[in-house]
Amino acid sequence: MTDTSTRPARTDSPAPPPGPPGRATGGSWWSRQEMTRGFWVKLVLVALVDALGVYGVLAAAALAQWGIVAFLAVALVVVNVVYFSKRMMPAKYLVPGLLFLLVYQVFVVLYTGWTAFTNYGDGHNSTQADAVEAILVQNETRLPDSPSYPLTVILSGDELGFAVVDTEGEAQVGTADEPLHRTDDATVEGGRVTAVEGWETLQFAQVLERQDEVFALRVPFSDDPNDGSVRTPDGSTGYVYVSTMEWDEAAGTITNTATGDVYTADQEVGSFVSEDGTELGTGWKVFVGLDNFTRVFSDSTLAGPFVGVLLWTFAFAILSVATTFGLGLFMAIVLNHPKVRGRKVYRSLLIVPYAFPAFLTALVWQGMLNRDFGFVNATLLGGASIPWLTDPWLAKIAVLVVNLWLGFPYMFLICTGALQSIPQEIYEAGKIDGAKPWRMFRSLTMPLLLVSTAPLLISSFAFNFNNFNVVYLLTEGGPDDLSAPVDVGATDILITFVYRLAFGGVNRQYGLACAVSILIFLIVASISAATFRKTRALEDLI
Amino acid sequence: MAATTLPPTSTDATVPVQRDTTPKGLRWWRELGWRHVVTVAVLAFAFVPILYVVSSSLNPTGSLTGSNRLFSSISFDNYVELLTDPVHPYARWFVNTIVIATTTSVGTVLLGAAAAYAFSRFRFAGRRGGLLSLLLVQMFPQVLAYVAIFLLLVTLRDVFPAIGLGSQLGLILVYLGGALGVNTYLMYGFFNTVPKELDEAAKIDGASHAQIFFGIILRLVAPILAVVGLLSFVGVFSDFLIASIVLVDPDAQTLPVGLYQYVSQRFSEYWGVFAAGAVLAAIPVVLLFQFLQRYIVSGLTTGAVKG
Numbered sequence: 142m143t144d145t146s147t148r149p150a151r152t153d154s155p156a157p158p159p160g161p162p163g164r165a166t167g168g169s170w171w172s173r174q175e176m177t178r179g180f181w182v183k184l185v186l187v188a189l190v191d192a193l194g195v196y197g198v199l200a201a202a203a204l205a206q207w208g209i210v211a212f213l214a215v216a217l218v219v220v221n222v223v224y225f226s227k228r229m230m231p232a233k234y235l236v237p238g239l240l241f242l243l244v245y246q247v248f249v250v251l252y253t254g255w256t257a258f259t260n261y262g263d264g265h266n267s268t269q270a271d272a273v274e275a276i277l278v279q280n281e282t283r284l285p286d287s288p289s290y291p292l293t294v295i296l297s298g299d300e301l302g303f304a305v306v307d308t309e310g311e312a313q314v315g316t317a318d319e320p321l322h323r324t325d326d327a328t329v330e331g332g333r334v335t336a337v338e339g340w341e342t343l344q345f346a347q348v349l350e351r352q353d354e355v356f357a358l359r360v361p362f363s364d365d366p367n368d369g370s371v372r373t374p375d376g377s378t379g380y381v382y383v384s385t386m387e388w389d390e391a392a393g394t395i396t397n398t399a400t401g402d403v404y405t406a407d408q409e410v411g412s413f414v415s416e417d418g419t420e421l422g423t424g425w426k427v428f429v430g431l432d433n434f435t436r437v438f439s440d441s442t443l444a445g446p447f448v449g450v451l452l453w454t455f456a457f458a459i460l461s462v463a464t465t466f467g468l469g470l471f472m473a474i475v476l477n478h479p480k481v482r483g484r485k486v487y488r489s490l491l492i493v494p495y496a497f498p499a500f501l502t503a504l505v506w507q508g509m510l511n512r513d514f515g516f517v518n519a520t521l522l523g524g525a526s527i528p529w530l531t532d533p534w535l536a537k538i539a540v541l542v543v544n545l546w547l548g549f550p551y552m553f554l555i556c557t558g559a560l561q562s563i564p565q566e567i568y569e570a571g572k573i574d575g576a577k578p579w580r581m582f583r584s585l586t587m588p589l590l591l592v593s594t595a596p597l598l599i600s601s602f603a604f605n606f607n608n609f610n611v612v613y614l615l616t617e618g619g620p621d622d623l624s625a626p627v628d629v630g631a632t633d634i635l636i637t638f639v640y641r642l643a644f645g646g647v648n649r650q651y652g653l654a655c656a657v658s659i660l661i662f663l664i665v666a667s668i669s670a671a672t673f674r675k676t677r678a679l680e681d682l683i
Numbered sequence: 684m685a686a687t688t689l690p691p692t693s694t695d696a697t698v699p700v701q702r703d704t705t706p707k708g709l710r711w712w713r714e715l716g717w718r719h720v721v722t723v724a725v726l727a728f729a730f731v732p733i734l735y736v737v738s739s740s741l742n743p744t745g746s747l748t749g750s751n752r753l754f755s756s757i758s759f760d761n762y763v764e765l766l767t768d769p770v771h772p773y774a775r776w777f778v779n780t781i782v783i784a785t786t787t788s789v790g791t792v793l794l795g796a797a798a799a800y801a802f803s804r805f806r807f808a809g810r811r812g813g814l815l816s817l818l819l820v821q822m823f824p825q826v827l828a829y830v831a832i833f834l835l836l837v838t839l840r841d842v843f844p845a846i847g848l849g850s851q852l853g854l855i856l857v858y859l860g861g862a863l864g865v866n867t868y869l870m871y872g873f874f875n876t877v878p879k880e881l882d883e884a885a886k887i888d889g890a891s892h893a894q895i896f897f898g899i900i901l902r903l904v905a906p907i908l909a910v911v912g913l914l915s916f917v918g919v920f921s922d923f924l925i926a927s928i929v930l931v932d933p934d935a936q937t938l939p940v941g942l943y944q945y946v947s948q949r950f951s952e953y954w955g956v957f958a959a960g961a962v963l964a965a966i967p968v969v970l971l972f973q974f975l976q977r978y979i980v981s982g983l984t985t986g987a988v989k990g
Contacts, residue, residue: 179893196730201842209842230892236800238794238863242820245832245860250823252831261834379759424909472725476716482715487722489976494974499921500939504946505736508954514747516735546728598863607826609924614943636826643830643929651830658827666822 187224191217216240250662251451257433257655262411263648265411265424276395276413277366277384278359279423281331290371291333292379294348294355295340301351301362303371304334304342305379314340320361321371348376395421433656442626447657454606454634457540461605462598464545469552470590477560488557494549503614506543531620533631540632544611550600559593560586599672603665607636635661685788738905740962745955761959775934776941780920781967783851783937787858788916792908794862800896804882814871821864826924827855832857833928852931858919864913873907874900910976917968938964 177504201209220240223232259265270431279307290305297312302316304327310325312334326338348355359370362381369383387396393406395413404421412424437447456472472491476484509516510529518525529539563586571581582645591598612618616642618633635657643654739750743758765773802814825832836857840847847853881903882895885966890898923939931935936952942964945957 179891197843204841206838206842209838231801231805231807233892234797234805234896235813238867241794241856242861242863243858244835245857246820246823246825246828246864249825249828249835250820251733252835253828256831256834328933417884449984468725472722475721478715478718481718489973490726491722491729492972492976493733493969496917496969497965498917498939498968500923500943501736501965502732504942504957505732505961507946508739508747508750508957509732512748514751516751519748519751520753521731529821550729582863600819603822603824607824609826610921614923614939632691632736639827639830640924643833644943651834654830661827666819669822 157605178323183224187221190220194220195392197498206481212244253655253658256652257659258428258430259426260411260429260432261426261652261655262650264422265426265652267425269406269411269425272413272423273388273395274366275423276421277386277388278370280384280386280397281359281369281382282385283372283380287381287383290378290379292371292373293324293334293337294343294373294376295334295337296343297340301354301358302340303358303373303379304337304340305371306333312337315371317358317360317362320363343376345376349597352376374623429652433653434660436653437656437660446622446625446629450629450633450635450638453537454633457537457544457608458602458605461544461548462602464541465548465552465601466556466598468545469554470550470556472549472553473556473560477557483618491553492550495554497547499547499610499616502547503543503611506546507538507615510539530616533620533622536616536620536632540612543615544605544608547611548605552601555597556590559590562593563589596673599669603669606634606665607661608634609636609640612641613637615670616621693839721890736958736961739955739958742955742958746952747954750954750958761955762963765956765959765963768956771941771945772791773941773963776936776938777963778933779851780937780939780964783855783858784916784919785800786855788912788918790855790859791862791915792912794859795866795870795911796901796904796908797896798863799867799874800900802867802871803874804879814867817864817867825861829925829928832925836929848929849931849935851935854926857925857929858915862915869911870904870907877903882929906978909975913971913975913978916971920968944973 194213197213198210198217201207201213220236223229223236288308290307293304295302295304300316302314302319303321304312304314305321306329307313307323310329310332311323312329313321314324314327314337315321322336327334328336334342345349355376356372356374359372359382361370362368368390369381371379372382373379385397385399387398388394389396395404395406396402397404402415402419404415404419407414408427410420410424410429411427412420414420436443438444468515475481476487478484481487507530510518510664512518512526512528512531515529517529518527527535529535567585567589568581570584576584612632612634616630616632618630620632620639621628621630628646629638633641639657639661642650642657716849733751734753738753740761741754741757742750743756743760744750745761745764765771802810836848836853838847839853840849844850845852846856877900881899885895885899921939922937923943926937927940927943930940933941938960942957942960943952945960
C-alpha cells in the first residue's frame with residue numbers, strides 16, 4: 142500500500158485537504174480517469190449525491206438555514222474531491238460512514254451540549270419576535286366599538302383566506318401568513334367581494350362545512366402586530382380584534398392597556414417581566430450559562446430526586462453486569478465439559494432469550510408480574526398478591542430480574558468463547574505445580590477470562606447505565622414518587638428521567654434534559670476511561 | 684458472583700478426574716449429572732415467559748386472568764383479531780419494522796466494513812487518532828442525544844420533508860449515524876485476522892481496489908458481517924426510544940412503538956391479542972438467530988476477544 146502512505150488523508154477531520162482534481166501534471170483530469178465499469182458506477186453515484194446535495198442547498202437557502210447550507214456545500218466538495226482523486230484511498234472508504242457520523246452523532250452531541258446551556262423548552266422555544274407575536278395574539282379581544290367589514294371566505298388549495306371591503310370600498314385580501322393588503326384582482330358587487338382571481342369563494346354551505354377552521358382563522362390587519370387581526374364569528378362579517386397588550390419595540394416593553402402593567406424584556410431569563418416579578422407565559426430561547434447544571438445540584442426540588450436517581454442508576458448498572466456475567470459464566474463453565482451430552486442443544490436453547498426482542502420481553506414480563514392477574518402471582522405463587530411493579534423495592538428487583546433474563550445469554554456466549562480460547566497447557570502446568578481446581582479457577586481461568594472480557598463488561602456497564610427499554614417498558618420508571626416535587630419514580634434511571642424532563646409532562650424542558658444528558662455522558666465516559674486505562678484495553682485494540 | 688459457588692471439577696475439562704473408588708453412579712453425578720439439573724433449571728427460567736406468551740396468544744379468552752393456565756385451550760382468534768383490527772394496523776407496523784431494520788442493517792454493514800477496512804489495511808495520518816475518536820464518540824451514545832435528534836429532525840422537516848420528523852427514511856439515517864463505532868471495532872479486529880498477502884496477490888493479478896474489497900475481503904469476513912448485521916437488525920427492531928420520537932403517524936410506526944401503545948391503552952382485557960402480536964414479532968428475530976448462530980458465536984469471540 143505504498144501509494145497511499147505517501148500522501149496521507151486527514152480522516153479525523155471532516156474536510157480532507159482540498160485540491161482541485163485537475164491540478165496534477167500530465168494530461169487533463171478527464172483523460173487520466175480510467176474508463177472502467179467501476180468508474181461509470183462511481184460517476185452515476187456521485188452525480189446522484191451531487192443532485193440531492195444541490196437540491197438540499199437550494200431548499201435550505203430558501204428557508205435561510207445557513208448551517209445546513211454550509212454543511213452540505215462542504216460535504217459536496219469533499220465527496221467530489223475524494224472520489225475523483227486518484228489518491229486518498231482510505232478516505233474513499235471512510236467518507237460515507239463519517240458523513241452520517243458527523244450529522245447524527247457528532248452534531249447532535251454538540252447540539253445537546255449547546256442546548257444544555259439554554260432555557261429551551263415549552264414557553265421558551267423560539268425567538269423574541271415570535272414570543273411578542275404569541276403574547277399579542279393570546280390577548281386579542283374584539284373591541285366593542287371596532288368597525289365591521291363585509292367579509293368573504295376564500296380558498297386556494299388548502300389555504301383559507303379572507304377578502305373584505307374596507308371603509309373606502311376597496312377590496313383587501315389576506316391569509317393567516319399574509320396580512321390584509323389591497324388588491325385589484327377582486328370583483329366587488331353589492332358592497333362585498335364576490336370573486337378573487339386565483340381563489341375560490343366559499344358559499345355559505347361550504348363555510349359551514351369548515352366552520353371550525355374559518356372561525357379560528359385570524360388574518361393580521363397589517364405588518365404591525367399591535368394593529369391586531371380580522372376574525373369572523375359568522376363567516377360573513379369581519380371584526381377587528383386588538384390585543385390588550387401593546388408592544389413597544391423601541392423600549393422593548395409590552396404594556397397591558399387594560400391594567401397598565403409594563404413588562405420589560407429580560408434577556409437573562411428570556412421572558413417579559415413586570416416590576417413585581419411576574420413573567421408573561423411565553424418567552425424565548427436565551428443562553429443561560431450553567432444554570433441548568435447548577436439547578437440539578439442546588440435547586441431543592443431537583444437535587445434530591447436527582448441524587449436518588451443517580452444512585453439507583455449506578456446500582457442498576459453494576460448489579461445488572463454482575464448478575465448477568467455471574468449466571469452467564471456459571472452456565473458457560475457448567476457446559477464446558479466435553480462429556481456433557483446434548484451440549485449443543487443446551488447452548489442453542491440458552492441463547493433464545495437473547496434472540497427474543499428486548500422490548501417484547503419487558504412488555505411480556507409486565508403482564509406476568511401484574512399483581513392481580515399476572516402469571517407469577519396467580520399460578521407460580523398460587524394466588525399470592527405481591528405488588529411486584531407497584532412497590533418501590535420490589536419494582537427494583539423486578540427490573541433487575543427481567544434484565545438478568547435478557548442479558549445472561551449474551552454473557553454466556555462471550556464466556557463460552559473466552560473459555561475455549563484459554564490454552565489447555567496452562568492447566569497442565571498448574572497441575573504439575575500442584576494447584577487444586579479451585580485455585581486454578583481463581584488464578585488461571587478468572588484472570589485470563591477477565592483480560593478478554595473486561596472491555597465487554599465495561600461496554601455492558603455503559604449499556605445498562607442507559608438501558609431505557611427495560612426500565613421504561615416494564616415500569617415506565619414507576620411506581621411514581623408522589624411526594625417528590627418533580628415527576629420521578631422509584632425505578633427511574635437517569636435516561637428515563639431525561640425522557641420525563643423532555644417529553645413527559647406538560648412542561649417540556651429541553652435545556653434541562655440536555656444538561657442531565659451531558660452529566661450522564663461525563664459519568665459514563667470517566668468511568669469507562671478509567672477502567673480502560675487500567676485494563677490497557679486500548680493498547681490492545683490499536 | 685454466582686461463579687464462586689462452583690464445585691471444583693468445573694474448570695478443568697482436560698485435567699483427568701482422579702481415580703477414586705466412589706460408585707459409578709455417584710461419580711457420574713459429581714462429574715456430569717448436576718450439570719444437567721442446573722441447565723434444565725436455568726432453561727426453565729429462560730423459557731417460562733416464552734411458553735407463557737405463546738400460550739396466551741392461543742387462549743381464546745384473551746384476558747390476562749384467562750391466560751394463567753398454560754395451553755388450557757387453543758384457538759387462533761387472537762391472531763385473526765390482531766390482523767383485522769383497523770385501529771391498530773399491526774401488519775403495517777410489521778412491514779415497517781422489517782423494512783427499516785433490514786435497510787439499516789445492510790447500510791450499517793457496508794459503512795462499517797468500509798471504515799474497518801480502511802483502518803485495517805491503510806496506514807495514514809490520523810489513523811490512530813481516528814480509531815480513538817470513534818471510541819470517544821461512541822461513549823456518548825445516540826440514546827443520550829435523543830432530545831437533540833428530535834430538535835434536528837424538526838428543523839430538517841422544513842428543509843427536506845423526506846428525512847425530517849415523522850419520516851421513516853429520516854429514522855433510518857439517524858440509525859446509520861451509529862454505523863461506525865463499536866461495529867468498526869468488532870470488524871477491525873476481524874479484518875486484521877485476514878492476511879494482507881491475499882489482497883496484495885490479488886492486486887498483482889490486476890484486481891482494482893473495489894474488486895479486492897467487494898470480491899475478496901467481504902467474503903472472507905462474512906462471519907463478522909453477519910454478526911454486525913444481526914446486532915444492528917435486532918437493535919433497530921427493538922428500538923423504542925428514537926422510533927417513538929421520530930414516527931408520529933400510527934401508519935408509519937414500528938412494532939415497539941405500536942405494541943407499547945397497544946399495551947398501555949388497553950392492557951389486561953386485550954392481553955391475548957397483544958401476546959399474538961408479540962409472538963409474531965419475535966419469530967423473525969429468533970429464526971434469524973438460529974440461522975446465523977454459528978456466525979454469532981465465532982464472530983463475537985473472534986472479533987471481540989483476543990485469544
